[in-house]
Amino acid sequence: MPTIRLYRPADFDALYDVCVRTGDNGGDATGLYRDPRILPDIFTGPYLVLRPDLAFVLADDADRAVGYIIGAADTAAFVADFRRDWLPTVAARYPEGSGTGWDAERIEQLHHPEWMWHEELADYPAHLHIDLLPEAQGKGAGRALMGTYLAALRARGVRRVHLGMSAANTNAKAFYDRLGFHELYRSPNGTGLTLGRDTD
Structure with a gap:
């Protein structure tokens, strides 16, 4: 039975692997990039290093990481820490x-982390990323991870959280809908969504 626990430094490489193997709208992104490590170097590593207290791991019976939820309680502060x-x-x-x-698009994101934050998100200051390997999906683990993360935000006095996603990832959108997320806005080209919800 998978368990949820706080991130440990020994999980670092396993969580990088989870990020890459789920980085193509939930599918394996290994072949999409010249160096697939670009994905976790943007979307996983900085959280594990800068915000380890908000990094929760889904571990299998052998204590191997098969999923995670990570994020930041204050996105604007996180962007500054990311750059510095x-x-x-x-x-x-x-x-x-x-x-x-x-x-090129990912490298641009890496060097200009300000894309993560804009004033329209002021009422939703926290954000998150959640990824589970296919074998860990569909068993309630994602909902449990989200509950753990939202409780951690509430304990810090954070009332709302947002996330970004590809509009093409219909499975993820259905998952977030079931968890009470709603659309905050859509990118001008329609390919990106930002969703939000209360932490209660």
Whole structure:
């Protein structure tokens, strides 16, 4: 029976693997990028290093990480910490302005983390990322992870949270709908959604 526990540094590589293996709208993103590590270097690593107290791991019976939920209680502060403390540790691996296609887009995100925050999110200051390997899905673990994370935010006095997702990920959208998330806005081209909910 999978269990939820706080992140430990020994989980780092396993959580990077989970991120890559779920990074293509829930499918394996290993072949999408010249260096697939770009995904967790944006969407996983900075949280494990900068906000480990809000990183929760779903572990199987062998204590192997098969999923996680991570995030930040104050997104604006996280963006500042990302630029100051995280970006210098990975920037040389992905030179600014390099790459083509999807690689170029991700490298741009890495070097300009301000895309994570804008004033329209002021009422939803926290954010999250949740990923589960296929074998861990459909068994209530995602709901349990979300409950754990929302409780941690409530304990910090945070009332609302948001997340970003691809509109093409219909399975994820259905999951978030069931958990009470609602659409805050949609990107101009319609490909990206931002959802939010209260932490209660």
